[in-house]
Amino acid sequence: MDRRHFLKNTALASGALMIPAFxxxxxALAKSDLTGYKNLVIIQLSGGNxxxxxxxxxxxxxxxxxxxxIAINQNDVVKLNDIQGLNPALxxxxxxxxxxxxSIINSVGYPNPDRSHFxxxxxxxxxxxxxxxxxxxxxxxxxxxxxxxxxxxxxxxxVDDTLSLAMKGAKMKGIAVQDPNKLYQTTREPFFKDLVHDxxxxxxxxxxLGYLYKTMIETYSSAEYIQNTSKTYMVKGEYPATQLGNQxxxxxxFINSGLQTRIYYVSLSGFDTHVRQQxxxxxxxxxxxxxxxxxVKDLKQSGKLDDTLVMTFSEFGRRVEQNASNGTDxxxxxxxxxYGGKLTKAGFYNEAPNLSQLDNGDLKYxxxxxxxxxxxxxxxxxxxxxxxxxxxxxxxxxx
Amino acid sequence: MDNLKQIKHLYSRAGFxxxxxxxxxxxxxxxxxxxxxxxxAVDDPVAAIATDTDYTPAMKADVAARKMFMxxxxxxxxxxxxxxxxxxxxTHAVLQEKMTLFWHNHFACRSNKAFFAxxxxxxxxxxxxxxxxxxxxxxxxxxxMLQFLNNQQNVKNHPNENxxxxxxxxxxxxxxxxxxxxxxxxxxxxxGYGFNKDGEFLVRRLVHDDGQKTFMGKTGNFTGEDILxxxxxxxxxxxFISNKLYKYLVNExxxxxxxxxxxxxxxxxxxxxxxxLEYIFTAGWFYNDKNSGNMIKSPVEFLVGLxxxxxxxxxxxxxxxxxxxxxGQVLFxxxxxxxxxxxxxxxxxxxxxxxxKIPSTLLDGGLIDFSGKADPEDEAYLATVRNQAQFVSTRVxxxxxxxxxxNGIPKDASNAAIAGFMLEPKLNNVILNRVxxxxxxxxxxxxxxxxxxxxxx
Numbered sequence: 001m002d003r004r005h006f007l008k009n010t011a012l013a014s015g016a017l018m019i020p021a022f023x024x025x026x027x028a029l030a031k032s033d034l035t036g037y038k039n040l041v042i043i044q045l046s047g048g049n050x051x052x053x054x055x056x057x058x059x060x061x062x063x064x065x066x067x068x069x070i071a072i073n074q075n076d077v078v079k080l081n082d083i084q085g086l087n088p089a090l091x092x093x094x095x096x097x098x099x100x101x102x103s104i105i106n107s108v109g110y111p112n113p114d115r116s117h118f119x120x121x122x123x124x125x126x127x128x129x130x131x132x133x134x135x136x137x138x139x140x141x142x143x144x145x146x147x148x149x150x151x152x153x154x155x156x157x158x159v160d161d162t163l164s165l166a167m168k169g170a171k172m173k174g175i176a177v178q179d180p181n182k183l184y185q186t187t188r189e190p191f192f193k194d195l196v197h198d199x200x201x202x203x204x205x206x207x208x209l210g211y212l213y214k215t216m217i218e219t220y221s222s223a224e225y226i227q228n229t230s231k232t233y234m235v236k237g238e239y240p241a242t243q244l245g246n247q248x249x250x251x252x253x254f255i256n257s258g259l260q261t262r263i264y265y266v267s268l269s270g271f272d273t274h275v276r277q278q279x280x281x282x283x284x285x286x287x288x289x290x291x292x293x294x295x296v297k298d299l300k301q302s303g304k305l306d307d308t309l310v311m312t313f314s315e316f317g318r319r320v321e322q323n324a325s326n327g328t329d330x331x332x333x334x335x336x337x338x339y340g341g342k343l344t345k346a347g348f349y350n351e352a353p354n355l356s357q358l359d360n361g362d363l364k365y366x367x368x369x370x371x372x373x374x375x376x377x378x379x380x381x382x383x384x385x386x387x388x389x390x391x392x393x394x395x396x397x398x399x
Numbered sequence: 400m401d402n403l404k405q406i407k408h409l410y411s412r413a414g415f416x417x418x419x420x421x422x423x424x425x426x427x428x429x430x431x432x433x434x435x436x437x438x439x440a441v442d443d444p445v446a447a448i449a450t451d452t453d454y455t456p457a458m459k460a461d462v463a464a465r466k467m468f469m470x471x472x473x474x475x476x477x478x479x480x481x482x483x484x485x486x487x488x489x490t491h492a493v494l495q496e497k498m499t500l501f502w503h504n505h506f507a508c509r510s511n512k513a514f515f516a517x518x519x520x521x522x523x524x525x526x527x528x529x530x531x532x533x534x535x536x537x538x539x540x541x542x543x544m545l546q547f548l549n550n551q552q553n554v555k556n557h558p559n560e561n562x563x564x565x566x567x568x569x570x571x572x573x574x575x576x577x578x579x580x581x582x583x584x585x586x587x588x589x590x591g592y593g594f595n596k597d598g599e600f601l602v603r604r605l606v607h608d609d610g611q612k613t614f615m616g617k618t619g620n621f622t623g624e625d626i627l628x629x630x631x632x633x634x635x636x637x638x639f640i641s642n643k644l645y646k647y648l649v650n651e652x653x654x655x656x657x658x659x660x661x662x663x664x665x666x667x668x669x670x671x672x673x674x675x676l677e678y679i680f681t682a683g684w685f686y687n688d689k690n691s692g693n694m695i696k697s698p699v700e701f702l703v704g705l706x707x708x709x710x711x712x713x714x715x716x717x718x719x720x721x722x723x724x725x726x727g728q729v730l731f732x733x734x735x736x737x738x739x740x741x742x743x744x745x746x747x748x749x750x751x752x753x754x755x756k757i758p759s760t761l762l763d764g765g766l767i768d769f770s771g772k773a774d775p776e777d778e779a780y781l782a783t784v785r786n787q788a789q790f791v792s793t794r795v796x797x798x799x800x801x802x803x804x805x806n807g808i809p810k811d812a813s814n815a816a817i818a819g820f821m822l823e824p825k826l827n828n829v830i831l832n833r834v835x836x837x838x839x840x841x842x843x844x845x846x847x848x849x850x851x852x853x854x855x856x
Contacts, residue, residue, distance in 0.1 A: 046773070046775060046778055047775070047778030047779070047782060048778070117775035117776055117778060118509070118732075118734065118735070118774065118775040118776055119735055121775045122734060122735050131564070133735055133736070133737040135737075135740035135744060153748075160772065161725060161749065161772070162724075162725050162727070162749055162750070162772055163747045163748070163749055163750070164772070165734070167747075168744065168747060170743075173747040173748070174747075175747075175748045175749070176747070176748065176749035191833075191846050191849065192755065192849075194829050194833070195829055195830075195850065195851070197829070198827060198828060198829040199827075207693055208651075208693050208694070208695050208742075208743065208855060209692075209693070209824050209851060209852065209855060211743055211746065212695075212746060212751065212851035212854055212855075213851055215746055215747070215748060215751050216751060216755075216851060218748070219748035219751065219752065222748070267772070269772075269773050269778060270778065270782045271778065271782065272778030272779040272782045273782050274779055274782075275462050275465055275782075276462060280782050284782075315775065324459075325462070325465070
C-alpha cells in the first residue's frame with residue numbers, strides 16, 4: 001500500500017481529478033474545427049441586482065421621485081438613449097455598447113413572482129413556473145438531451161468550486177473547474193488511479209455504484225482534456241485583478257484554446273442591497289462592468305466574439321421605491337444584459353420599464369425569462385426549446 | 400445474509416453505520432432485538448438557542464446595529480447547525496436522529512430565526528418515532544412553518560394559498576388527489592392561523608373565515624384542524640408517506656407491493672410511526688441483496704457516519720458547515736419547500752471529488768482550500784461585507800481517536816473482513832488486491848473510506 005504517497009497529498013483542491021491512462025489522449029483540433037464553435041457564457045448576479053440603478057431610467061421623473069436619496073444623478077448617468085443610461089460604475093461598458101456588442105432587454109420576469117432569494121433563484125435556474133418544483137436545471141436538461149453538441153462530459157463548465165443547480169441534469173451534469181491546472185495536478189493519486197483503471201465506462205453497471213464510477217472516470221478524462229487543451233494558450237487581453245476578472249479570463253482561455261465546451265457559467269455575489277445601496281452596488285457593478293468589458297474586448301481581439309454570446313441575469317430586480325435605509329427591497333422584473341459580436345438587435349431590445357403602472361409597487365414583467373432561454377436554445381445551441389423547457393416558448397430576436 | 404450482515408445493514412439504514420466496537424456485542428443480537436433497541440432509544444431536544452431574541456428594533460435602527468444583528472443571526476444559525484451535527488455524531492438514539500433528518504426534509508422549511516428553526520427541529524425529533532398525526536398538527540402551528548409558507552398573510556377575503564397547497568402537495572396526500580378548488584377552500588379554513596410576537600400560535604378570530612367551505616366533496620364550517628383530519632382520513636396520505644419513507648430507508652425505486660403493505664400498517668396504526676418502522680425493519684425484503692449497499696448517502700449521513708466510525712472531534716466545528724456547503728446539503732437550508740431531491744442528485748464531478756478527499760483530510764490533518772458558493776440568503780450579509788472574496792485555506796483541526804478505532808477491531812479479523820465491514824457494496828478486485836497486500840491497517844482504512852463504495856449504504 002502506497003500510504004506515503006496517498007496521504008502526503010491530503011490538500012483538498014477545487015475541481016479535481018485523475019485520468020485513466022486507457023482513455024485516448026485528446027487529438028488536437030484542426031484549425032478549421034476551432035472556428036464557428038458557438039459558446040454561451042452565463043453570468044449570474046446573486047442577491048437580486050437593482051436593475052433600475054444599473055440601467056438607469058434617468059429620463060423618467062418618477063424614478064427620481066421614488067428614489068430621493070439613492071437615484072443616480074442625471075449628470076452622472078452614462079447616457080445611452082433619451083431615457084436610459086448606465087450607472088457610472090459601468091462606464092467601461094459604454095464602448096461595448098457603442099460598438100453594437102450589447103443588447104439590453106428590459107422588464108424580464110415571470111408570472112406570480114417570488115421574492116425569496118433562494119426560491120426565485122431556483123425558478124431561474126430550473127426554468128420552472130413559480131409554483132412548480134423541478135430538480136434539474138435548464139442547462140442540465142440541455143446536457144441530458146444528448147444532442148450532437150452536448151454529449152461530452154465537459155460540454156458545460158462552471159468556473160467555480162461547486163456546481164449550480166442550473167448545470168445539473170437527471171443523467172448528465174456540468175463540471176465545476178475553478179483552476180484547470182490545480183484540477184489536473186490533484187488528479188495523480190495512485191490509489192484513485194488504480195480504482196479508475198479497473199473500470200471502463202462501457203462495463204459499468206446501471207446501479208448507483210456504476211454511476212459513481214462513471215462520474216469519477218468522466219471527471220478524470222475531462223480534467224485531462226481541459227488541461228491538455230488549454231495549458232499552452234496565453235490569454236492576451238488585460239483583465240482586472242478581481243475574482244470575476246480571473247474567472248472570465250479562465251473562460252477566455254478555454255474558448256480561445258478551442259475547448260469543445262458550449263456553456264460556461266460564472267457568478268458574482270453581493271447584490272442584496274437593502275442598506276446603503278449606492279456604495280455597495282457601485283462596488284459590485286464596477287467589478288462586473290470592468291471584467292465584462294475586458295472579456296468582450298479580449299474575445300474581439302482573438303476573433304471569437306462572433307462565436308460567443310454572454311447573458312447576465314439576477315434572480316429578481318428590486319422595488320421601485322427605495323426603503324428607509326437608503327437601500328431597496330426585493331422586487332420582481334429586471335433587465336437581462338446580452339453581449340456578443342453578432343447581435344441582430346443591439347442596443348435596447350424593448351422599451352424602458354413602465355414606472356407609472358406598477359403591480360403593488362413592483363415593475364410588471366413584459367418578457368418571460370424563458371423566452372430569453374428559448375432564444376438561446378433555438379438560435380445558439382441548436383436545440384428545440386420545447387425539449388428543454390416545460391413547454392415551447394416563442395423566443396425573441398436579439399440574435 | 401448472515402446475522403451480522405443483517406445487523407450491519409439495519410444500522411446503515413436505521414442509523415449512521417456500525418462501529419467496530421459494536422461488532423462483537425451486536426453480532427449475537429437477533430434482528431428483532433436490535434430493532435427494539437433502535438425503536439426504544441430516545442435523546443433530548445437540541446437546545447443551542449436559549450431565547451427568542453426580538454430583532455425588530457435592530458432592523459429599524461442604524462446600519463451598524465443592523466450589521467450586528469445579521470452577524471448575531473448568522474452565529475445563531477451556525478450554533479444550531481453544529482449542535483444538531485454534534486447530536487447526530489454522538490447520540491445513542493440513532494434511529495430517532497435518522498428519522499428527524501427524514502422529517503426535516505419532509506417538512507422542509509427555512510427560517511431566519513434560529514429559535515424558530517430549533518423549535519421545529521425539536522417537533523420533528525419529539526415525534527420522530529411517535530405519531531405522524533401529532534407531528535402534522537404541531538408543524539402546522541409552528542411559527543417557522545407559518546412564516547415560511549406565508550400563512551401570516553392568509554386572511555379572510557384575501558386568502559394566501561401557499562400553506563394549504565404545500566400541506567397537501569408535499570406534507571400529506573400528494574399531487575393528483577385534490578383540485579385547485581380544494582386548495583382555495585382549505586386556504587380559507589387556515590385564514591387567521593398565525594403566531595404572536597412571543598412566537599405563540601394563535602387563531603386571529605377577526606381575520607379567520609368561519610363561513611361554509613366545500614372540501615373534497617364535504618361541506619361545513621371547517622377549521623384548519625378539520626382539514627388536516629380529513630387529509631389523514633384519506634388513505635392516500637398513508638401511502639404518500641410510506642412511499643417517501645421506502646425511498647429513504649429501503650430503495651430509491653419503490654416496490655409497489657411493499658409500499659402498499661406499509662401503507663396498510665401505517666393507516667391501521669392511525670399514523671403511529673413505530674409500528675411502521677418495525678414492519679419495515681423486520682420484513683424479509685428489507686434484507687434482500689437488491690436493497691443493500693445501493694443507496695447514496697446524503698452529505699450529512701456521509702459526514703456523520705465518518706465522524707462516528709472514527710470518533711472524530713472538531714476543534715473548529717464550523718468546518719462542518721463548509722463541508723455541508725460544498726457537498727450540497729446545509730442543514731436548515733433546504734433548496735426549496737420540496738426538500739433535497741437526494742439520490743444521484745448528490746453526486747457531480749466536484750461533490751464526488753470532495754467526498755473522496757474529505758476522509759483523508761479529516762483523518763490525517765489535511766488542508767482545505769475551497770469555500771463553496773454562498774447561499775442566496777447570505778447575500779444581504781455579503782453585501783455589507785467589504786472583502787467578500789475570502790479564500791479559505793484552513794487546517795481542518797480534527798482529531799480521530801485511532802487507538803479506540805484500532806482496539807475495536809477483532810484481533811483475528813483479516814484485512815478483507817475489515818474492508819467488508821466498512822463498505823456495504825460487494826468489493827471489487829482492485830480493493831480486494833489492495834487490502835490483501837496492505838501492511839498498515841490505518842492507511843488501509845483511510846483508503847477504504849476514500850472510495851466510491853463508501854458513498855453507498
